[in-house]
């Protein structure tokens with residue numbers, strides 16, 4: 001009973017934190033924004049395996065590009081692909097470890113049961129690096145992570 005209460009309080013806290021982050025928009029701004037599927041200029045297939053790897057783990061895009069990630073869980077375990085800053089991924093991962101039952105669904109992520117395929121459509125608005133990882137307990141620590149390198153466009157091409 002004591003444990004259940006604690007978990008419930010934690011869930012409430014996490015939900016409040018998530019709502020706050022969504023309201024401020026700061027998290028999404030740092031890595032880009034949800035993409036409009038019809039505007040996707042490229043499709044990238046990503047496989048997730050029980051070897052705790054994403055294939056490919058290195059994706060290169062151009063600033064402003066909308067990318068459709070078609071993500072396949074080729075393993076026997078639940079896996080997910082979450083886009084974020086390294087800092088936000090680590091924070092989220094620690095929260096998940098404390099509360100493995102935590103359910104979440106946001107535009108920057110897709111969680112998949114074994115054998116399932118799903119999509120994340122994302123527009124990369126800033127040049128630099130956007131990290132991604134699987135935040136299922138133990139997976140991120142085991143190396144289930146990757147990065148999207150966003151190449152800057154010449155100023156004249158920016159919109």
Ligand SMILES: [Cu+2]
Nearest residue numbers: 079080134139
């Ligand atoms: Cu995983």
